Amino acid sequence: DAGITQSPRYKITETGRQVTLMCHQTWSHSYMFWYRQDLGHGLRLIYYSAAADITDKGEVPDGYVVSRSKTENFPLTLESATRSQTSVYFCASRAARDIQYFGAGTRLSVL
Amino acid sequence: GENVEQHPSTLSVQEGDSAVIKCTYSDSASNYFPWYKQELGKGPQLIIDIRSNVGEKKDQRIAVTLNKTAKHFSLHITETQPEDSAVYFCAASTGTASKLTFGTGTRLQVTL
Numbered sequence: 001d002a003g004i005t006q007s008p009r010y011k012i013t014e015t016g017r018q019v020t021l022m023c024h025q026t027w028s029h030s031y032m033f034w035y036r037q038d039l040g041h042g043l044r045l046i047y048y049s050a051a052a053d054i055t056d057k058g059e060v061p062d063g064y065v066v067s068r069s070k071t072e073n074f075p076l077t078l079e080s081a082t083r084s085q086t087s088v089y090f091c092a093s094r095a096a097r098d099i100q101y102f103g104a105g106t107r108l109s110v111l
Numbered sequence: 112g113e114n115v116e117q118h119p120s121t122l123s124v125q126e127g128d129s130a131v132i133k134c135t136y137s138d139s140a141s142n143y144f145p146w147y148k149q150e151l152g153k154g155p156q157l158i159i160d161i162r163s164n165v166g167e168k169k170d171q172r173i174a175v176t177l178n179k180t181a182k183h184f185s186l187h188i189t190e191t192q193p194e195d196s197a198v199y200f201c202a203a204s205t206g207t208a209s210k211l212t213f214g215t216g217t218r219l220q221v222t223l
Contacts, residue, residue: 031208042117042200042213043155050208058210059112090154098143098209102154 003027006091006103013081014111021076021106023091031094032074033058034066036087037105043090049074081110113138115203117214124191125222132217134201135183141203144177144184145211149198158199159186191221 004025013019025032030051035043035058045058047066055066063085065077078085088107092100114137124130136144142163147155161168161175161184168175172191177184188195198218202211 033210035213040215042115042215043211044213045210048208048210056208059212092154094209098204099145099157099160100209100211102147102156104152104154 004091004093004101004103006089006106008106009104010107012109012111015080015082017081019078019081019108021078021089021091021108023074023076023103025072025074025091025093025101027093027095027101028071029093029095030071032068033092033094033100034064034074034076035090035092036060037090038087046076046089078108081108083110086110113141113203113205113212115201115212115214117201117217119217120215121218121220123220123222126191126193128191130186130188130191130195130219130221132186132199132201132219133183134185134203134214135181136203136212137182138203138205139179139182141205143204143209144175145202145204146173146175146186147200147202147213149200149216151197155200188219191219193221193223195219196221 007022033048034046049055049068091103145160149155174187201214
């Protein structure tokens with residue numbers, strides 16, 4: 001199916017564990033983004049990537065690591081999860097004319 | 112960096128009435144202003160957008176207006192229907208990457 005898919009949809013983990021959230025797009029868009037959504041904050045940019053092997057920090061990058069070895073994949077890793085990272089995470093890719101398309105999200109709970 | 116404020120946080124209207132959501136932004140270099148609709152359990156979906164060289168844009172029951180001087184933009188939904196009930200986010204972007212800065216969202220409830 002064409003589009004942007006995130007996995008897993010739900011994840012429960014413990015503090016201190018490493019967690020990787022996956023994002024895959026089928027459009028070959030150059031730009032990809034990771035946001036977190038928290039009540040009262042809207043969506044905040046964590047990291048973004050302009051192309052394979054090119055990544056840059058967003059507004060709230062601390063505690064997160066990204067990589068992009070292939071254009072279609074943009075995984076987000078929490079190297080040592082903390083309770084403050086409990087959130088809903090959205091991946092997006094950017095098409096022509098600046099339009100961003102979002103995945104369905106991953107709901108992460110850190111206990 | 113850019114800061115986007117959105118009001119109101121909740122809005123309840125009767126079916127058939129109009130709804131207006133307002134946003135202000137801080138960075139005069141921002142040049143692209145999308146609006147997203149998010150239904151429960153889903154990702155945000157673009158419903159309309161406007162660029163800094165345009166003052167108003169319409170798409171059926173939805174319109175967006177932009178006042179660059181005052182740095183504010185608004186979403187107008189006419190003849191609201193129950194399926195319009197959702198959370199709406201405004202955003203502003205600038206720069207090559209078109210990074211989006213979002214408002215905090217408006218929960219719109221359309222009652223029968």
